[in-house]
Amino acid sequence: MxxxxxARLVERxxxxxxxxxxxxISHYEGKVFGLALRVTGNRPDAEEVLQxxxxxxxxxxxxxxxxxxxxxxxxxxxxNTALEKVRKRPKTRDLPLAEELGPAMTEDGRxxxxxxxxxxLPHDELEQKELAQRLEEAIAxxxxxxxxxxxxxxxxxxxxxxxxxxxxxxxxxxKTRLHRARLFLRxxxxxxxxxxxxxxxxxxxxxxxxxxx
Amino acid sequence: MLTCxxxxxxxxxxxxxxxxxxxxxxxDEHLADCPGCLAFIKTYxxxxxxxxxxxxxxxxxELQRKLRSFIKDKLGQPxx
Numbered sequence: 001m002x003x004x005x006x007a008r009l010v011e012r013x014x015x016x017x018x019x020x021x022x023x024x025i026s027h028y029e030g031k032v033f034g035l036a037l038r039v040t041g042n043r044p045d046a047e048e049v050l051q052x053x054x055x056x057x058x059x060x061x062x063x064x065x066x067x068x069x070x071x072x073x074x075x076x077x078x079x080n081t082a083l084e085k086v087r088k089r090p091k092t093r094d095l096p097l098a099e100e101l102g103p104a105m106t107e108d109g110r111x112x113x114x115x116x117x118x119x120x121l122p123h124d125e126l127e128q129k130e131l132a133q134r135l136e137e138a139i140a141x142x143x144x145x146x147x148x149x150x151x152x153x154x155x156x157x158x159x160x161x162x163x164x165x166x167x168x169x170x171x172x173x174x175k176t177r178l179h180r181a182r183l184f185l186r187x188x189x190x191x192x193x194x195x196x197x198x199x200x201x202x203x204x205x206x207x208x209x210x211x212x213x
Numbered sequence: 214m215l216t217c218x219x220x221x222x223x224x225x226x227x228x229x230x231x232x233x234x235x236x237x238x239x240x241d242e243h244l245a246d247c248p249g250c251l252a253f254i255k256t257y258x259x260x261x262x263x264x265x266x267x268x269x270x271x272x273x274x275e276l277q278r279k280l281r282s283f284i285k286d287k288l289g290q291p292x293x
Contacts, residue, residue, distance in 0.1 A: 021284070029280060034269030047276065051283045058284070102221050103253060109216030111249035119259040135263060154264040160229075179225045186260040202252070 006070040013061045025054060031071075031156060032078045038151045039082035041140050049082045056081070068165060075158070075166045079148050086144045094143055101183035114202040118193040121200075130196075131189065138188035142181055149174055150181040215243045220250045228258050 012020035029050065036049035056077050064073060095101075104112045121127055139147060152163045153174070164174040194201055215223075220243055226232045227240055244251045272280075 022281075025280065025284070029272050029277065030269050033272045033276070037269065047279070050272075050276070050280055054280065054284055055287055058288070103217075103249060105218055105221075109218035111217040111247070111253070113249075115249040115252040115256075117252035117255055119255045131263065132267065135260075136267065139267075150264075154261050155267050157265065157268070175225060182225075182257060182260055185264070186257050189260055190256060202248070 003069065007066060010061065010064055010066065010070060013058070021058075024057070028054075028071075028074055032074065035075065035078050035148075035151055035156065036082045038139060038155070039079065039144060039148050040085050045085050046082075049078065049085065052081050053078050069162070072162055072166050075152060075156070076168075079152070079166060083144055083148065092143050095146060095180050095184055101180065101187050116190055116194055116201055118190065118197070118200055121193060121197070131193075134189060134192045135185065138185050141188070142184060146177050146181040146184075149177040150185070153178050154182070215239050217243075217247060217250050220244075220247075220254075224254060224257060228254065228261070 009020055009023060013024060032053050033046060033050050036053070037043065037046040040046050040049060053074065057074060064070075068076075103115055106112045121131065139150065142150060148167065149163060149169075152158045152166060153160065158166065160171055160174060160178075163169075163178075164171045167174065169177075220227075220240060223232060223236065223240055227237065232240065244254065
């Protein structure tokens, strides 16, 4: 359901109020551009999506009935417009299975390799920037459907239910994609930190028969 | 006693606070005794935490201008 503020803004937009148009744009341009940039992966496409989204919103505002939140509706138009662009490109690889994105396990279900804890990083501002940069690169490697879920949920901060509504997915399907995206990103960051800071690698637990991979 | 594989399957609900109290308690007991799972959960949570900082708050001023002028032009067209 839409909020009272949403309802008022929509009514003013339907009445072609210029100030309402500016309110709409200034409130949503960052959200739309942020999602568009990450889903398409390049600025020229993201700029086109940004313009198309606001134009589509204005074209269809008269038929907006307020059955969902205004933000959900705008995110949905943004995700669809950005994914349309991406789907015209050659298909990307799918993600490995969740089990392959975690540590190796023994047959009886115990972790069979040392796991690095890099959460005390970054030590300084430069490392913070490098880690954020590495995260951006890893997000760009996610298949578009996973990337869209991850950006909406973990970057834009939508709830699981709102993300599922925006993408027309079941909550279970959204959670599965989100989890695999997070596992993939965690692994990419771990590999990066492990190469940069070998001293942080924990000692081998000393079970030479434990490795499965 | 939960295995590390069980922890992997409960991980997402654990970090989102969606586990029933008794299951959560069993998982906490496992973590107290398993540095591998603890490190894995901590880095999973940290990945989520640093992702929040990537949110785009403002778009560049020239892009703001371009967007507004695009919309204004479109609205000015006879078929708009």
